[in-house]
Amino acid sequence: MRPSLLALLALLLAGCATPALRGTGDLGLIIERADGSVLIVESTHQQVLARVEGLGDLSHASVVYSRDERYAYVFGRDGALTKVDMLRQNIARRVMQSGNSIGGAISQDGRLVAVANYEPGGVKVFDADTLELLADIPAAYGDGKFSKVVGLEDTTDNRFAFSLYDAGEIWVMDLRDARNPVIEKFRSIGRQPYDALVSMDGRHYIAGLFGEDGLALLDLWRPECGVQRILDNYGHGEQPLPVYKMPHLEGWALSGEHAYLPAIGRHEVLIVDRHNWKEAGRIAVHGQPVFAMVRPDGRQLWVNFAHPHNDTVQVIDTVTHRVIATLKPGKAVLHMEFTPRGEHIWLSARDDNRVDIYDTRTLQHLGSLPVRSPSGIFFTARAHRIGL
Amino acid sequence: MRRHPLVLLFAALLSLAAATTQASAEVSVERQRELLHLLRHDCGSCHGMTLKGGLGPTLLPQALAGKPGETLEATVLYGRAGTPMPPWRGLLTEEEVAWLVALLMKGVPDAP
Numbered sequence: 001m002r003p004s005l006l007a008l009l010a011l012l013l014a015g016c017a018t019p020a021l022r023g024t025g026d027l028g029l030i031i032e033r034a035d036g037s038v039l040i041v042e043s044t045h046q047q048v049l050a051r052v053e054g055l056g057d058l059s060h061a062s063v064v065y066s067r068d069e070r071y072a073y074v075f076g077r078d079g080a081l082t083k084v085d086m087l088r089q090n091i092a093r094r095v096m097q098s099g100n101s102i103g104g105a106i107s108q109d110g111r112l113v114a115v116a117n118y119e120p121g122g123v124k125v126f127d128a129d130t131l132e133l134l135a136d137i138p139a140a141y142g143d144g145k146f147s148k149v150v151g152l153e154d155t156t157d158n159r160f161a162f163s164l165y166d167a168g169e170i171w172v173m174d175l176r177d178a179r180n181p182v183i184e185k186f187r188s189i190g191r192q193p194y195d196a197l198v199s200m201d202g203r204h205y206i207a208g209l210f211g212e213d214g215l216a217l218l219d220l221w222r223p224e225c226g227v228q229r230i231l232d233n234y235g236h237g238e239q240p241l242p243v244y245k246m247p248h249l250e251g252w253a254l255s256g257e258h259a260y261l262p263a264i265g266r267h268e269v270l271i272v273d274r275h276n277w278k279e280a281g282r283i284a285v286h287g288q289p290v291f292a293m294v295r296p297d298g299r300q301l302w303v304n305f306a307h308p309h310n311d312t313v314q315v316i317d318t319v320t321h322r323v324i325a326t327l328k329p330g331k332a333v334l335h336m337e338f339t340p341r342g343e344h345i346w347l348s349a350r351d352d353n354r355v356d357i358y359d360t361r362t363l364q365h366l367g368s369l370p371v372r373s374p375s376g377i378f379f380t381a382r383a384h385r386i387g388l
Numbered sequence: 389m390r391r392h393p394l395v396l397l398f399a400a401l402l403s404l405a406a407a408t409t410q411a412s413a414e415v416s417v418e419r420q421r422e423l424l425h426l427l428r429h430d431c432g433s434c435h436g437m438t439l440k441g442g443l444g445p446t447l448l449p450q451a452l453a454g455k456p457g458e459t460l461e462a463t464v465l466y467g468r469a470g471t472p473m474p475p476w477r478g479l480l481t482e483e484e485v486a487w488l489v490a491l492l493m494k495g496v497p498d499a500p
Contacts, residue, residue: 033437034428059428059437077436100441118442148443165443194443194472210472242467242474245433246443307430308479332429350429373429 024069024086028337028379030348030355031061031074032372038074039371040089043339043346043379046357048369050089056080061376062103065383066128067110072378073128075104081115083131086380093131097124105154108386112178114160116152123149123162125178134178141167151196151207151249153387155220161205163193163216170196170207170218170227189216189227197249198387206230208249210264213237217277230277231261231270240265245306247290251387252338255298255318262289262303269303271321283321286312291335294318295360296342304333304347313347315363325363329356334374340381348374414483423480423488427496434472439496444473449495460489 027049030039037053055061057078064073071092072084079098082091100119106112106128113126125135139147147164154160160173170189174182191211198205198220205218213235217228247262254260258280259272269292273280287309293302301316310332315325330349337346344366347356355374357366382388415423428437434444445451452460464485467475476485 057436057438057440059432060442077442078438078440100436102442150443192472211470243472244430244474244479246472351425 022087024380025340026380027069027086028346028377029063029072029074029084029086030346030369030371030374030378031058031063031376033058033061033350033375034373036076037372038072038084039369040084040086041369043344046367046369048371052084052089052091054091055082055084055094058375060102063376063378063382064104064106064113064388065378065380066106067383069380069383071128072380073104073106073113075101075115077101079117079119081113081126081131095126095131095133097126097133102148102150103152105152105160105387107154107158107160107175108156109158112158112175114152114154114173114175116149116162118148121146121148121164121166123152123160123173125175125181127178135175135181137171137173137181137183139164139167139171141169150194153196153198153205153251155198155205155386156202159220161196161198161218161220163189163196163207165192165194168193168211170205170216172205172218172220172223184223186218186227189218190214190229194246195249197251197253199254200251200386202386206249206259206261208247208261208264210243210246213240213264215261228277231272231279234263234270234279234282235266241267241288243288243306244308245288245290245310247288247306250291250293251385252291252293255294255301258318260292260294260301260316260318262292264288269301269316281321283316283323285314285316285323286326293336293338295345296338296340300324300360302336302345304336307332310334315360327358327363329358329365330354335376337377337379340379346377348377350374415487419484420487423484424491424496427488427491439492444471447492449493452493457486457489457493460492461485464489 026044028041036055040049056076060077074082079101083093085092098117101117104115113128122138139149147166150165152162158175170186172184190209193207194210196207207216214229214232217230261270269283271281287305289303303314313327317324329347331351334350335348355369355371435447436442439447465477467473
């Protein structure tokens with residue numbers, strides 16, 4: 001073989017072996033809830049890179065990321081835990097770990113993935129690398145019953161906190177030794193905790209209660225003080241409106257001074273003073289809030305709503321606490337996600353099969369991506385946030 | 389006033405039509421499509437899109453078997469106190485709820 005031909009061949013081989021290098025910090029996943037697929041997207045050029053299929057029932061799904069932002073862990077409704085490779089754009093590993101799950105979290109050190117299950121009620125902990133089962137914690141309460149688990153959040157010191165919907169309890173799980181979790185239980189925290197959040201510093205775990213007007217707060221720096229009720233009786237005994245979609249709590253709801261929490265069965269966002277956890281006001285909004293998410297710098301609050309007001313999103317100024325914009329992005333806006341530093345927000349309009357991108361400064365619509373029944377949008381920057 | 393026999397006949401025909409058509413005919417094909425969408429996506433947010441259950445119980449036919457249709461219809465219309473199940477009265481008519489319950493008991497076709 002002639003040397004020039006050899007050189008050409010070597011060049012070709014090298015070309016095949018080395019795909020273009022790229023980072024993952026501007027990537028994300030969008031859930032296509034009806035098809036069991038996810039889209040890998042890139043927020044710098046606002047484009048879809050790939051569709052990954054075969055993830056099962058994603059009618060309620062959430063995502064956490066490995067600390068290198070290479071892998072996504074997708075928690076599916078049907079109990080599947082799927083590890084998606086963001087660069088190879090395929091499924092790296094997948095386990096069916098329960099019959100029905102609601103979400104999960106990744107540990108501070110990135111080595112453990114924990115999943116909250118409805119059926120059988122409890123938490124399972126997996127090796128983030130291999131998805132090998134390391135610990136199984138049934139949410140046992142009362143006389144041999146098992147509770148659905150909600151609001152599973154990671155916090156500092158490789159701990160997780162979660163709530164027992166049927167039992168009205170909060171458990172804090174220390175995974176210093178992953179195969180032998182140490183659990184601290186807080187009982188009688190209130191009826192029907194439905195979701196929870198952890199503050200960005202990992203200190204405060206707040207569970208929303210469906211069965212009572214109020215929220216349960218646990219100071220993880222001072223667990224000996226127990227669970228405290230905040231915003232007690234915020235409904236003043238009035239009959240709440242019927243709730244057609246449960247609100248979601250997420251770590252995004254806290255700015256420096258305030259926490260913004262959706263009121264259950266009311267067209268209101270509750271404002272809490274983070275220094276004393278007392279109510280600092282309430283903001284009348286268009287419908288029952290589902291997500292109330294603070295832009296990463298804390299300057300704006302974006303709120304979406306439950307059926308039948310789910311075609312609307314409102315933007316609230318966090319200094320004046322006034323609604324500064326009412327947007328109608330599309331039919332059934334299910335989720336919102338800010339780009340890592342918050343200059344843009346992506347909104348999923350499920351029934352329009354579209355994700356819309358808005359500039360958060362001008363509030364102008366920048367563009368749309370075609371997505372089949374989109375629900376959750378999750379950018380990789382979540383990898384480095386406690387409680388997300 | 390004496391009623392004209394033709395009017396009487398017409399009224400009789402009307403009531404006969406109403407009695408025989410029942411729920412399904414009163415829900416238009418287009419509305420049925422909307423209801424199916426609502427069932428999968430909005431009911432599905434608690435009961436699961438495949439109706440296998442979530443925060444709310446499963447709605448698959450085997451789980452509903454033996455439960456009287458009227459009880460299920462009442463649950464949908466009026467909600468269930470002490471649980472997150474809201475009343476759908478106001479958003480759905482009685483005929484629409486009857487159609488949905490009948491569909492659930494029979495089993496919903498799998499395609500979304």
